[in-house]
Amino acid sequence: MSKKTEQAGPATTGKGPASSGASGSNGASGSNGGAAREWKAGAGRAIDRVARSIEVGAAGAGREPGERRYLNYKDPHWVPVGAAFAFFAAVDMLVLFLMPGANRSLASLLPPTLAGLVVLLTLPSLLALYKQQESIEHQKRQIATLHAMDTAIASERELEAVLDVAARQATLALDGERGGIALLDEACRIEAEAYHNTPDDSRDFLRSVVVSGRGDDFWQVARVPITSGEGLLGYLAVLKPQPGMPFTAESLGLLRDLAGTVVVAVKNAQALESARHLAQVKSTLMADLDAAQIEILERLSQAAEYRDDDTGHHTQRVGRVSALLARTLGLSEERVALIRRAAPLHDVGKIGIADAVLLKAGKLTPDEFARMQAHTRAGAALLAGGRSPLVQTAERIARTHHERWDGSGYPQGLAGEEIPIEGRIVAVADVFDALTHARVYKRAWPVEEAVAEIGRQSGRQFDPRVTQAFLSLPHDSLL
Numbered sequence: 001m002s003k004k005t006e007q008a009g010p011a012t013t014g015k016g017p018a019s020s021g022a023s024g025s026n027g028a029s030g031s032n033g034g035a036a037r038e039w040k041a042g043a044g045r046a047i048d049r050v051a052r053s054i055e056v057g058a059a060g061a062g063r064e065p066g067e068r069r070y071l072n073y074k075d076p077h078w079v080p081v082g083a084a085f086a087f088f089a090a091v092d093m094l095v096l097f098l099m100p101g102a103n104r105s106l107a108s109l110l111p112p113t114l115a116g117l118v119v120l121l122t123l124p125s126l127l128a129l130y131k132q133q134e135s136i137e138h139q140k141r142q143i144a145t146l147h148a149m150d151t152a153i154a155s156e157r158e159l160e161a162v163l164d165v166a167a168r169q170a171t172l173a174l175d176g177e178r179g180g181i182a183l184l185d186e187a188c189r190i191e192a193e194a195y196h197n198t199p200d201d202s203r204d205f206l207r208s209v210v211v212s213g214r215g216d217d218f219w220q221v222a223r224v225p226i227t228s229g230e231g232l233l234g235y236l237a238v239l240k241p242q243p244g245m246p247f248t249a250e251s252l253g254l255l256r257d258l259a260g261t262v263v264v265a266v267k268n269a270q271a272l273e274s275a276r277h278l279a280q281v282k283s284t285l286m287a288d289l290d291a292a293q294i295e296i297l298e299r300l301s302q303a304a305e306y307r308d309d310d311t312g313h314h315t316q317r318v319g320r321v322s323a324l325l326a327r328t329l330g331l332s333e334e335r336v337a338l339i340r341r342a343a344p345l346h347d348v349g350k351i352g353i354a355d356a357v358l359l360k361a362g363k364l365t366p367d368e369f370a371r372m373q374a375h376t377r378a379g380a381a382l383l384a385g386g387r388s389p390l391v392q393t394a395e396r397i398a399r400t401h402h403e404r405w406d407g408s409g410y411p412q413g414l415a416g417e418e419i420p421i422e423g424r425i426v427a428v429a430d431v432f433d434a435l436t437h438a439r440v441y442k443r444a445w446p447v448e449e450a451v452a453e454i455g456r457q458s459g460r461q462f463d464p465r466v467t468q469a470f471l472s473l474p475h476d477s478l479l
């Protein structure tokens with residue numbers, strides 16, 4: 001390593017102008033000028049060592065290796081040096097002036113005078129330290145304000161509430177008297193707004209101030225735009241009376257930070273509102289779809305009913321009585337509603353049965369009876385593969401409403417609880433309605449006789465629990 005490089009070394013490691021200035025000397029040249037430069041370089045390095053010795057904590061940690069660092073007498077780390085010299089000067093002066101017989105010559109005053117001079121030179125450092133601490137406190141207040149706003153906004157989900165919080169927090173953070181926020185649509189029209197501490201009769205004025213950014217003789221304004229990647233979203237503004245302490249650059253910086261926080265909250269609230277709107281649209285569409293499905297199924301059940309009952313009321317009565325039985329048995333209201341809608345389709349399979357069999361007044365032959373029994377399978381086949389709970393329930397009812405509790409029914413000969421509860425319920429409702437209303441092949445039974453017949457079939461044709469529930473109903477109202 002050359003001499004020049006050796007002497008430049010301390011400068012490149014951040015040791016001040018003295019070492020930097022020495023980088024061009026030839027070191028131990030022996031000349032007076034060279035000796036003077038050597039002395040200056042040595043003195044500079046000595047001062048730098050002092051400066052390094054008082055560097056603590058993160059003050060030196062943020063510097064890159066090899067980074068040049070010049071002496072800075074406003075560096076707050078000089079404060080301990082000044083304090084040490086002040087202590088030395090005070091002690092020296094006490095010794096000189098208080099101790100009897102002390103030497104008070106000019107030469108003896110020189111050390112405390114120099115020490116005092118050092119103290120004076122260190123005053124800028126003390127001032128810088130004060131400013132640095134003040135800056136740190138200011139940053140702490142800003143961070144606390146932003147944190148408070150983040151917390152307040154994060155707890156809000158509704159757009160209106162988010163804007164209210166933003167207007168209030170911005171006003172408080174800037175020590176203003178009034179505050180406002182306005183969101184604009186693509187045509188720059190206000191689509192949402194909120195104002196803090198603003199009477200109703202001042203809303204129009206504040207709205208114009210927020211949008212234009214212009215105050216008047218009575219109000220000074222701090223306003224920042226609210227922007228996202230999509231462009232301008234609106235404005236956030238704070239007002240305070242004139243005359244008064246003007247808004248500072250730090251205030252505007254804080255307002256800009258608040259506007260950044262508002263963007264995130266507004267986007268979240270708008271996304272939530274959009275999701276709610278979509279959910280509402282979907283709900284409406286689903287309701288329309290359900291209504292259309294129910295209407296189609298009702299018309300289908302009427303088409304089957306008109307084959308042997310031109311009034312079409314049988315199917316609706318069976319649906320109503322079945323729902324009453326389901327509720328009496330303690331089924332959920334959801335299942336009660338499904339049974340109410342699906343039960344009228346129990347005989348939909350009759351669409352495929354010839355009139356000669358369906359409307360025959362006399363006794364059916366075995367072949368005709370078998371064709372009549374086939375309406376259960378035909379109805380189930382017609383409704384098979386349905387994706388909605390309503391169609392699936394209707395399929396189970398169409399297939400099983402002629403099964404019997406004792407297993408002697410059709411089409412599968414299911415017994416007991418093998419029969420779906422919907423089928424057991426509709427079996428009772430269907431027989432009661434058929435007995436109490438006339439057909440081309442039979443008269444109508446009195447209600448008491450029909451109820452007695454249902455009771456006798458408990459445990460044979462009908463589920464005893466369903467029979468018991470039926471017997472508890474007001475039968476005259478079921479016709």
Ligand SMILES: [Fe+2]
Pocket residue numbers: 346347375401402
């Ligand atoms: Fe039937």
